[in-house]
Amino acid sequence: MKSKTWEAQIFCGLRKGYSSEFYTIEDLEKICQEYVDEIGWCVTVTPTKFIYKKGNEPGAIIGVILYPRFPLEIEELKARVQGLAYLLMVRLG
Numbered sequence: 656m657k658s659k660t661w662e663a664q665i666f667c668g669l670r671k672g673y674s675s676e677f678y679t680i681e682d683l684e685k686i687c688q689e690y691v692d693e694i695g696w697c698v699t700v701t702p703t704k705f706i707y708k709k710g711n712e713p714g715a716i717i718g719v720i721l722y723p724r725f726p727l728e729i730e731e732l733k734a735r736v737q738g739l740a741y742l743l744m745v746r747l748g
Contacts, residue, residue: 661721661729663736668705668714672748683715686746690739
């Protein structure tokens, strides 16, 4: 099967705002699971760590590809990525 290629990544830190409290990767995965269950979709979640001047923070990279088995228009994929990114921003502060 031939298909265009396309991918997106959402980089998400797990720090609650600018506090010393953190969400867990499981909290993030639960949000992603609810979202993909609702719209019938698939994403990847890869734990990561952000290292910056005088600090660090756990996080995750949420990955999206144009999967030929379940084709979507790229504009629809972009809308879904933006929807998930917004949801994570709101729910994880």
